[in-house]
Amino acid sequence: GGTMRIVFGLVLVAGLALAGFAVYMAQNYIGAYQTALEQERSKVTTSIPVQEIYVATRALDYGEIIAPEDIALMPWPKQTLPENFYDTTKPLNAEGEELRVALRPIEKNEAIMASKVSEPGADAGLTSQLERGQRAFAIKVDVASGVSGFLRPTDRVDVYWTGRVRSNDPGMPNGEVTKLIETGVKLIAIDQTSQTETAATTIARTVTVSASPQQVASLAQAQSTGRLSLSLMGRNDDTVAEVIEVDQRTLLGIEQRTEVEKRPALEVCTIRTRRGGEVVDMPIPCTN
DSSP: OHHHHHHHHHHHHHHHHHHHHHHHHHHHHHHHHHHHHHHHHHHHHHHSOEEEEEEESSOBOTTOEEOGGGEEEEEEEGGGOOTTBOOSSSOSSOTTOOOEEBSSOBOTTOBOBGGGBOOTTOOSSGGGGOOTTOEEEEEEOOGGGSSGGGOOTTOEEEEEEEEEEOOOOTTSOOEEEEEEEEEEEEEEEETTBOOSOOOOOOOOSEEEEEEOHHHHHHHHHHHHHSEEEEEEOOTTOOOOOOOOEEEHHHHHTOOOOOOOOOOOOOOOEEEEEEETTEEEEEEEOOOO
């Protein structure tokens, strides 16, 4: 019975030792795993430098006032920073400034960009869309003016004028003529909306363009003396259209002939006479 107890005791000791060793190994393994995990985590955080910028804390609609509680500073990867963002050095709502307005819908957690918000205290109306030195000018359009159902604010168009020219000058076109008068004019509103994110395509009755005072004068003159047609430019097209003028003759490929009148030449009759040593032709009246 004594030997059994000794064997049992030895087995117990061996078992405890094994269990202790297993626990020790497991702890070691878990510790090593945690250390590796921490190292990986620190690697990830150090390899992506971030910067705190202002983002929207809720979805903001067109024309909504952006209150201080609608924005918050969030870490943003420096590699993918948007253009014209706001941060602590350039705050969205500076001390003593009036609140800004959303010029287009801003999603929750979207970075606040200068192009999407108005100036402090400004509304979301047309004036916020005008660049320095530009004026808003409305042009009447219809289905026949071309592409009116596809126009969106921020699109750019070429403007053609069609009207009658009456001139006695042979160098000037005569009759009906179409001429490109303005190129790359930016649209800032279609009918009564300047929203860019409207899905519905309606046939516009008026488009409002952003133009210099000189262009406004040209467009006003053109609108009162003829018909205007618009032609839509590609989104990334930076070409400037050349001077284009088409009248009926150029359209049909007819060249203008300049008729030279031939006056009947006066007939001169002569008689040859010898004077001394030389022969002289003397003009005399012709007798038919």
